[in-house]
Structures are given as C-alpha cells and as structure tokens.
Amino acid sequence: MLALEFPPIENLVEWPAYFGDGEFFAFNKIALISVLAVVIPTVLFLLAKKEMVPRGLQNICESAIEFVENQVIMSAIGPEGLKYLPMLLSMFLFVFFGNIFEVIPTFQMPANARMANPLVLALITWATFIYVGFKHHGIGYLKEVMVPPGVPKALLPVVIPIEFLSTFLLRPFGLAVRLFANLLAGHILLVTFGVLCIAVWRLDAMAILVPFSFATLVALTGFEVMVSFIQAFVFALLTAVYINSSIHTH
Amino acid sequence: MSLQSVAIDVLAQADPEVLDPKQGQNEAAASGAGLAYGLAAIGPALGIGYIVGQAIQAMARQPESASQVQTTMFLGIAFTEALALIGFVIAILLKFV
Amino acid sequence: MSFIVLAAEASAETKNPVLPVVSEMFWGAVTFTALYLLVKFVLLPPFKRTMSDRAATIAADKDAAELARQQVASADSDVVDQLAGTRAEAAAIIEQAREEAEVERTRLVGRAEREVQAMRDLADTELSSARDKAMQGMKPQVSELAAGAASRVLNRQVSLSEAQPVIDRHLANQN
Numbered sequence: 001m002l003a004l005e006f007p008p009i010e011n012l013v014e015w016p017a018y019f020g021d022g023e024f025f026a027f028n029k030i031a032l033i034s035v036l037a038v039v040i041p042t043v044l045f046l047l048a049k050k051e052m053v054p055r056g057l058q059n060i061c062e063s064a065i066e067f068v069e070n071q072v073i074m075s076a077i078g079p080e081g082l083k084y085l086p087m088l089l090s091m092f093l094f095v096f097f098g099n100i101f102e103v104i105p106t107f108q109m110p111a112n113a114r115m116a117n118p119l120v121l122a123l124i125t126w127a128t129f130i131y132v133g134f135k136h137h138g139i140g141y142l143k144e145v146m147v148p149p150g151v152p153k154a155l156l157p158v159v160i161p162i163e164f165l166s167t168f169l170l171r172p173f174g175l176a177v178r179l180f181a182n183l184l185a186g187h188i189l190l191v192t193f194g195v196l197c198i199a200v201w202r203l204d205a206m207a208i209l210v211p212f213s214f215a216t217l218v219a220l221t222g223f224e225v226m227v228s229f230i231q232a233f234v235f236a237l238l239t240a241v242y243i244n245s246s247i248h249t250h
Numbered sequence: 251m252s253l254q255s256v257a258i259d260v261l262a263q264a265d266p267e268v269l270d271p272k273q274g275q276n277e278a279a280a281s282g283a284g285l286a287y288g289l290a291a292i293g294p295a296l297g298i299g300y301i302v303g304q305a306i307q308a309m310a311r312q313p314e315s316a317s318q319v320q321t322t323m324f325l326g327i328a329f330t331e332a333l334a335l336i337g338f339v340i341a342i343l344l345k346f347v
Numbered sequence: 348m349s350f351i352v353l354a355a356e357a358s359a360e361t362k363n364p365v366l367p368v369v370s371e372m373f374w375g376a377v378t379f380t381a382l383y384l385l386v387k388f389v390l391l392p393p394f395k396r397t398m399s400d401r402a403a404t405i406a407a408d409k410d411a412a413e414l415a416r417q418q419v420a421s422a423d424s425d426v427v428d429q430l431a432g433t434r435a436e437a438a439a440i441i442e443q444a445r446e447e448a449e450v451e452r453t454r455l456v457g458r459a460e461r462e463v464q465a466m467r468d469l470a471d472t473e474l475s476s477a478r479d480k481a482m483q484g485m486k487p488q489v490s491e492l493a494a495g496a497a498s499r500v501l502n503r504q505v506s507l508s509e510a511q512p513v514i515d516r517h518l519a520n521q522n
Contacts, residue, residue: 009342013364024373031374038382045390050397052404065394075321086387094382114364116371120379174332181335184342184364234328241325339365346363 012191013113013184033111037097068092068236076240077247084243087128091121092236099183099228102190103221110228113183115176122176125239130168133246144249175238182231186224193217283341290337297330482518490514 017026048058068089073081098111111117133141146163147156196213200206305323309316494510 009346009364017370020370024369026370027374028371030371031378034371034374034378038378038385041382042385042390045386045394048394050393052397052401061394062398065391065398071317071321075318086391087383089391090379090383090386093386094379111375114371115367116369117375117379119367120372120375124379174329177339178328178332178335180365181338182331185335185338230324234324237321237325238328342365343363346365 006192006195009188012187013109015109029107029109030111030114030116033098033101033107033109034094034117036101037094037111040097041093064093065089071233072236072240076237077244080247081240081243084128084240088236088240091125091239092232095121095179095235096228096232099231100225102183102187102224102228108190110183110187112179112231113187115180118176118179121179121235122172125175125242126168126172128239129171129242129246132243133249136247137249141246141249171242175235178238179231179235182227186220186227189220190217190224193220279345283344286344287337287341290340291334294330294334297333298327301326301330486518489518 015029017028018032020026044057045061048061049055051058054062065085069082069085072088072092073085077084094117095112098117100110101107102110102113130141133145137144145167146160148159148163151159193213193216197210197217200209200213301323305319305326308319312319490507490511493514494505494507497510498505
C-alpha cells in the first residue's frame with residue numbers, strides 16, 4: 001500500500017566523493033563540512049573587532065572563549081589548565097560546527113555522524129592525556145594509573161588490567177562512540193520524521209496527519225540544535241576531565 | 251493508532267512481493283537489533299533520570315552552586331548515556347554485519 | 348595505526364556505517380590540525396590580549412574608584428572634624444559670654460544693692476534725726492508737765508531744775 005520505503009542507512013550517511021574517489025584524500029560532503037568547521041570559526045574570529053567594549057560578533061566570540069574557560073577548564077581542571085585553552089577551544093568549535101550542519105538546510109548532515117571525525121578527535125585527546133600524564137609523573141604515570149591507592153595486594157592482578165583497559169582503551173572508545181552515536185541517532189531521527197512527512201502526504205486519506213508529523217520534525221530539529229551544543233560541550237569537558245586525571249592522579 | 255501503523259509501514263524494509271532468500275535473516279537481524287537497543291536503553295534511562303533528579307534537588311537546595319552541579323550533571327549523563335549509545339551502535343552492527 | 352587501516356578496509360568491504368572511512372579521517376585530521384594551529388597562533392591571542400587589557404582596565408578603574416572613595420571619606424571626616432572644632436569653639440565662646448554676663452550681672456546687682464542700702468541708711472538717719480528733733484522740741488513741755496504732775500502728787504512745789512535730771516534719764520530709758 002505504500003510507495004515509499006525507508007532508505008537504507010548507507011544512503012543516509014555515505015556521500016559520494018567530489019574528487020579523488022577511492023584515494024585516501026577522497027573529498028566528500030563530510031570533508032567539506034570539516035573544512036567549513038574550520039573556515040567558519042576562523043572567519044568569525046577574524047571579522048570580530050577587538051575593542052575595549054565588545055559589541056555584536058565580538059560578544060559571540062568572547063562568550064565562546066569564556067564558556068570554554070569557565071565551564072570546561074575552570075570546573076574540570078582549575079587555573080593550571082588554562083594553557084590547554086587553544087586545544088579545548090578548537091575542539092569545542094570543531095565539534096560544534098561539525099554538529100550544527102545537521103540542521104542547516106542543503107547540508108542536513110552532521111560531520112560527526114560518521115565515525116571518522118570523532119575517532120580522530122578521541123585519538124588526539126588520548127594522545128594528549130597520556131602525554132600530560134608522562135610529563136607530570138614521568139614513567140610513574142603508568143603505576144599511578146593502574147594501581148589505585150588502598151587496593152589489597154591480592155586484588156592487584158584483577159585491578160591492573162581493568163584500570164589499564166578502562167583508561168587506555170575505553171576512554172577514547174567511549175569518547176568517540178558517544179559523539180558519533182548521538183549525532184547518528186539524531187540524524188536518523190530527523191530522517192525518519194522527514195520520510196514520515198512525505199509518506200503521510202502521499203496517502204490522501206492520511207494527509208490530515210501531516211501537521212503532527214511536521215510539528216514533531218520541527219521540535220526534533222530544535223532538540224538536535226541543543227544536542228549539537230551539549231555534545232560539543234561534553235566532548236571538551238571530558239577531554240578536560242581526562243587531562244585533569246593525568247595531572248592529579250587519584 | 252493509525253499514525254503508528256503508517257509509521258510501521260513506512261519503516262518496513264521489504265516489499266512483500268519480492269521474495270529475497272536473505273529476507274528471513276534480515277528480519278531476524280532487524281528484530282535482534284531492535285531488541286538489543288531497547289534492552290540497552292533501560293538501564294541508562296533510569297540512571298539519567300536519577301542523575302538529573304538528584305541534580306535538580308542539589309540545585310534547589312543550593313542555588314549558588316548550580317553551575318558546578320550542572321557541569322557535574324552533564325559529566326554523569328555523558329558517562330551513563332554511553333551505555334545506551336553502545337547499545338545503539340551494537341544494534342546497527344547487528345543489522346549490517 | 349594498523350587498527351585504523353583494518354577498520355577502513357572492513358568498511359570498504361561491508362559498507363558498515365559504524366566503521367570509520369580513511370579519507371574522512373584524513374580530512375578530519377588535516378582540518379582539525381589546521382583549526383588548532385589557527386586558534387593557537389592567529390585567532391586566540393588578539394582576543395586574549397583584548398580581554399586581559401579589559402580586565403586590567405577594569406581593575407585600574409576599580410582601584411581609582413576605590414582611591415576616590417577613600418579620598419571622599421577622608422574629606423568627609425575632615426569636614427566632620429572641622430565642624431566639631433567649630434562647634435566646640437562656639438560652645439567655648441558662648442560659655443565665656445555667659446561667664447562675662449554673670450560677672451556683669453553680679454556687679455550690677457551689687458551696685459544696685461549698695462545704692463539701695465545707702466538710700467535706706469540715708470532715710471534711716473533722716474528719720475532718727477527728725478525723731479530726735481521732735482523729741483527735743485517736745486522736751487520742755489514734757490518736763491514742765493511732768494514737774495506739774497509731780498508737784499500735785501507730792502503736795503509740794505517741785506522745781507523744774509530739780510526734776511530735770513530724772514525726766515532726762517527716764518526719757519533716755521524710753522528710747
């Protein structure tokens with residue numbers, strides 16, 4: 001009875017290359033969004049005037065900087081974490097602009113709904129917190145991580161592998177999967193309701209239901225804007241928390 | 251009710267006239283995936299509800315520490331939510347591998 | 348690294364949407380590195396400079412305001428001190444004036460009293476002299492009368508010269 005099928009999921013998230021198809025530098029929509037996620041903040045930050053009394057665009061840029069400073073760094077690390085501001089700010093901006101293309105017409109695709117960008121960012125976080133750990137504790141960092149204080153000696157053979165796995169494997173994995181799955185789920189949700197709108201529209205008798213499904217679609221779009229922001233915040237915050245756990249072990 | 255049935259029709263994968271030899275397997279994979287995600291969502295749902303409820307209580311008791319509580323709440327949600335998201339990923343893996 | 352390549356190969360074979368694609372990872376790494384370098388060396392420093400300048404300006408303005416407030420407070424206390432001094436001076440002047448007035452008053456009162464006293468003394472002397480004079484005028488007649496009365500009582504002639512000392516003594520006693 002229906003003429004419309006739900007599209008296979010590959011069609012929702014896989015994009016043909018604009019050039020370099022099959023090569024390692026194949027440039028598709030995801031890569032284009034990644035490039036835009038660099039260009040847009042750069043242009044915004046360059047266009048903003050640097051005046052004593054901030055107005056307009058300068059306010060937006062400064063509130064982004066202060067948000068990362070106060071809500072991410074100060075609450076997770078403290079004043080000594082301020083030297084990681086460029087890292088965390090660029091992570092926040094890159095993730096946020098990669099996400100927000102989910103609701104921008106003609107793009108309608110979050111770059112982070114593909115595993116690539118979250119995995120790259122999670123690997124960078126992973127490398128960063130391990131580097132910070134070795135810088136602050138030397139080789140003793142491994143012992144600090146894997147041997148929690150107050151654990152009986154008999155339990156150490158169990159605790160050490162668990163701590164090793166949870167710190168060095170589950171952290172980056174969880175970080176990447178959290179961002180990726182959130183955005184993929186949001187994207188599928190929006191696509192589902194978009195397809196539902198079209199399907200209901202085509203059924204003459206059911207066309208009366210279009211306003212409901214469309215209203216849900218609009219509400220979900222607003223929800224996804226919020227998710228885009230929160231996931232960017234959470235990604236930067238977790239990176240800060242991991243860096244903090246490397247500075248202050250236990 | 252009718253909206254639901256339409257939605258199910260829309261989301262149904264196979265056309266009944268096309269008899270695919272892999273169809274049975276696909277259907278089993280699809281229901282397995284749905285079950286996996288549904289089960290994976292139960293625990294984190296309760297957990298997130300508990301976290302947010304406690305955070306609201308804390309904020310109502312000490313409004314001056316609301317921003318600190320909020321940051322911690324987001325951290326807790328992020329860690330709890332990861333379980334549901336892993337379930338979601340497993341569901342997709344089940345469906346496509 | 349081999350893990351990533353393996354994942355990419357798997358993705359190419361099965362088209363699994365969960366696994367990462369190597370070209371997207373390449374572009375993600377390139378773009379993120381570009382953004383990090385831009386933020387660190389080009390975008391952030393001017394903002395940090397402006398923001399710290401602003402914080403410094405605000406702190407300086409705050410200090411200046413605090414200084415001005417202290418000056419106002421000290422000027423206020425100066426005014427209060429001056430006011431208190433003036434008030435004390437005025438009180439001293441008033442006290443002095445009061446004392447002078449008191450002295451003057453006692454002086455005037457004393458003088459008036461003395462004048463009154465003098466007048467009273469004068470009146471007293473005038474009164475007594477007038478009485479003496481009247482007494483002196485009455486004396487011969489009284490003596491004569493007394494002598495006559497005595498003659499009648501004694502049945503013998505009492506001369507005036509004989510009675511005079513008795514009468515004088517009696518009169519002196521009367522007074």
